[in-house]
Each structure stands twice: as structure tokens, then as C-alpha cells.
Amino acid sequence: MAPNSGLLGILPARIAVPADAHSQLAARAYPEPPHPYRSPFARDAARILHARAFRRLAGKTQVFTRLPADPPGDHFRSRLTHTLEVAQISRTLARALGLNVELAEALALAHDIGHPPFGHAGEKALDRALQAHGLSFDHNLHALRIVTWFEERYPAFRGLNLTLALREGIVKHSRDYSAASHPELAEYFLDEFPPLEAQLIDLADEIAYLTSDLDDGLDSGILTLAEVRAAIPLFRGFHDAALQNYPAAAPRLVVYETLRNMLNALVTDLMNEVRIRVKALGAATLAEIRRAPQRLAALSPEMESARVEAKAFLYANLYNSPGMEEVHAHAGQVVLELFAAFMADPTLLPADHQAQIPTQGLARTVADYIAGMTDSYIEQLWDRCCNRQNV
Ligand code: MG
Numbered sequence: 001m002a003p004n005s006g007l008l009g010i011l012p013a014r015i016a017v018p019a020d021a022h023s024q025l026a027a028r029a030y031p032e033p034p035h036p037y038r039s040p041f042a043r044d045a046a047r048i049l050h051a052r053a054f055r056r057l058a059g060k061t062q063v064f065t066r067l068p069a070d071p072p073g074d075h076f077r078s079r080l081t082h083t084l085e086v087a088q089i090s091r092t093l094a095r096a097l098g099l100n101v102e103l104a105e106a107l108a109l110a111h112d113i114g115h116p117p118f119g120h121a122g123e124k125a126l127d128r129a130l131q132a133h134g135l136s137f138d139h140n141l142h143a144l145r146i147v148t149w150f151e152e153r154y155p156a157f158r159g160l161n162l163t164l165a166l167r168e169g170i171v172k173h174s175r176d177y178s179a180a181s182h183p184e185l186a187e188y189f190l191d192e193f194p195p196l197e198a199q200l201i202d203l204a205d206e207i208a209y210l211t212s213d214l215d216d217g218l219d220s221g222i223l224t225l226a227e228v229r230a231a232i233p234l235f236r237g238f239h240d241a242a243l244q245n246y247p248a249a250a251p252r253l254v255v256y257e258t259l260r261n262m263l264n265a266l267v268t269d270l271m272n273e274v275r276i277r278v279k280a281l282g283a284a285t286l287a288e289i290r291r292a293p294q295r296l297a298a299l300s301p302e303m304e305s306a307r308v309e310a311k312a313f314l315y316a317n318l319y320n321s322p323g324m325e326e327v328h329a330h331a332g333q334v335v336l337e338l339f340a341a342f343m344a345d346p347t348l349l350p351a352d353h354q355a356q357i358p359t360q361g362l363a364r365t366v367a368d369y370i371a372g373m374t375d376s377y378i379e380q381l382w383d384r385c386c387n388r389q390n391v
Pocket of ligand 1: 082086112113205
């Protein structure tokens with residue numbers, strides 16, 4: 001790849017979501033006067049940053065639950081630091097493509113806000129618990145509930161009163177819902193793709209965790225350099241180059257150099273592929289992006305297969321590696337037992353959650369409460385409720 005191939009210019013200006021506070025996408029459920037010097041999406045980003053659910057991301061597992069390491073490390077990614085990495089990548093992408101940087105940043109900050117404790121193991125268990133009541137758990141829809149209802153910071157309304165663009169981006173992060181199955185989401189243009197700012201978040205997320213999980217996986221000793229090199233040609237290529245450029249460097253600095261270059265290559269590829277696809281479509285407006293035959297934010301076919309290959313390796317050797325089974329089983333047990341305990345005795349729920357039962361039903365209320373917990377909070381509560389310690 002040519003070294004500067006990522007600097008090929010911005011997209012047509014009308015593809016970006018306008019920062020105009022009077023535009024449709026800047027509309028809020030409760031109308032508010034425009035701020036004198038902040039764009040509507042800069043305000044959204046600040047509202048997310050100041051939210052309780054955002055701060056709790058610090059205590060939530062990103063991919064690992066209690067990542068085993070000797071000695072234990074506090075420097076492994078949490079959902080909060082992962083989120084900040086996604087925000088950095090999203091800002092870079094949006095700026096280089098001439099998109100709305102503040103919107104991209106706000107969407108990145110919100111993208112994992114709906115995740116329950118214990119990463120995907122926690123999400124799976126919560127979904128299983130809800131299935132028994134004819135419901136399901138979906139972190140995108142839970143994120144929407146957080147920003148439209150659970151966050152209470154304003155006397156005038158519940159929720160954060162985010163713009164339509166933010167709420168649409170949250171709903172459409174990583175998947176597209178059909179209007180037939182989700183009539184309650186009708187206001188979010190379900191038959192259209194989201195703006196590019198929102199489409200990019202999903203890929204920025206993939207790129208961020210691919211490289212950071214290799215980093216944490218190697219650092220923790222769960223992955224070995226030899227197996228990563230053997231299984232991921234993209235890594236091997238950059239690692240060989242780094243070894244050649246820095247023959248005397250410490251091995252871990254060579255790995256950092258490798259991962260940095262890999263991250264840069266993925267981001268540059270994504271940027272270029274978006275440009276190629278927009279150009280091929282001849283799109284010059286947001287409306288054309290929305291009605292394109294497919295999402296336009298994507299990696300090139302070659303890079304996409306390299307990403308899929310690397311992700312498959314991480315699933316087999318890190319996320320679902322033999323040592324993690326016990327950890328996932330514990331996460332599932334904690335979520336399911338706590339869910340059952342609250343179902344059996346709703347008076348164990350805090351008063352503000354109990355107040356939700358008449359409108360949301362008991363099972364949804366219990367799931368909402370559990371989904372908001374950090375890893376350490378749910379462990380403590382489980383100890384008290386279910387682990388035969390009557391406190
Ligand atoms: Mg994420």
C-alpha cells in the first residue's frame with residue numbers, strides 16, 4: 001500500500017450530517033434552544049461523557065472477564081478505554097473523510113453504553129433469562145433505553161434528550177432492524193441506512209478491538225507471539241517489517257510497532273474503501289448514502305478477509321480459549337441466579353427500579369437493573385443474594 005494513500009481528499013460536503021441545530025437530524029424529543037457556540041452533536045457527546053452509564057463502562061469487561069494474568073494487570077482494556085479508542089479512530093476517520101467529526105465522536109462514545117457486565121457472556125446470559133419470559137436482550141436497544149429514559153440528569157425531562165442522529169446511530173449500530181419486527185423504532189428511518197458517521201462506528205469498533213485484543217492477549221500471556229504470527233498474515237507482515245527496521249528493539253516494542261502499523265493500515269483501508277464506494281455510486285448527498293444498495297462503510301475485500309481471519313483466530317484462541325470456559329460459566333451463573341432472585345422477590349430491587357414494574361413488567365425491569373451493573377457490583381450483589389451469605 002502506498003504510504004500516503006489515505007490522504008486522498010474528502011467526500012462531497014453534502015454527504016456529511018450538517019451541524020445545523022435546526023436540521024431534522026439535530027431534533028430532540030424535548031425541544032431546546034440551540035447553544036450559542038456548541039454544535040448539537042458536541043452537546044450530545046458531552047451529555048454521554050457526563051452520564052452515569054458512561055462512567056460505569058470503567059467497571060465493565062470489554063472482552064475478558066477478570067483477565068487472568070500473572071501478575072494481574074490493571075492496564076488491560078475496559079469498555080471505557082475501548083470506547084475512548086473507538087472515539088479516537090472515529091474522529092480520525094470522520095475528519096479525513098470530511099464528515100461530521102463531533103457526531104462521529106458522540107456516536108463512538110455511546111456505542112457500548114448498553115452492554116451489561118461480564119462482556120458477551122453476561123449479554124448471552126441476560127438474553128437467556130429474558131427468553132424464558134418471551135423477551136430478549138439487545139445491547140443497542142438497551143442503549144436507547146439508557147439515553148432516552150434511565151439517565152436522569154435534567155429536571156425538565158427523563159433521559160439525555162439526544163438528537164435524532166444520535167438515537168438513530170445507537171439503534172443502527174452493528175445491525176439493521178426491520179420496521180415489521182420493531183414498530184416502536186419507526187422514527188429512525190428503518191428502511192434506510194444510517195449516515196456514514198454512524199456506519200463508520202461499527203468498523204472503528206472492529207478495528208479497535210482487533211488490535212487491542214491482540215495487544216492484551218499477548219501481554220497477558222494467553223496468546224504467544226509464535227501462534228499470532230503463524231495464524232495472522234497481516235500481523236506477520238508488519239512484524240517482519242518492524243523486526244527489520246528495529247533489529248535491536250525489545251520484543252514488546254516490536255509488537256507495539258506492529259500493532260500500530262496494523263491499526264493504521266486497517267483505518268487507511270477503510271477510509272479508501274469508503275471513498276471508492278461513494279465514488280462508484282456517484283453519491284453526493286446524505287440521501288443517496290441512505291438509499292444506497294448496501295452500507296458504504298466497509299473494508300476492501302482483501303482487508304476484510306484479513307480481518308475475518310484474525311477475528312476467527314481471536315475467537316478460538318482468546319475469547320473462547322480453554323481457560324475462559326470457567327470464567328464464562330461463572331458470569332452466566334451470576335447473571336442467571338441474580339435474575340432469578342429478583343424475579344422471586346422484587347422487593348430486593350431498588351425503589352426507582354420497582355417503580356418501573358407496572359409499565360415495563362418485572363422481567364424487563366430486572367434485566368434493566370442487571371444490565372446497568374458493573375462487573376464488581378454484580379459480583380457483590382450475587383454474593384449477598386445468592387451465595388448463601390445473608391447480609
Ligand atoms: Mg465496542
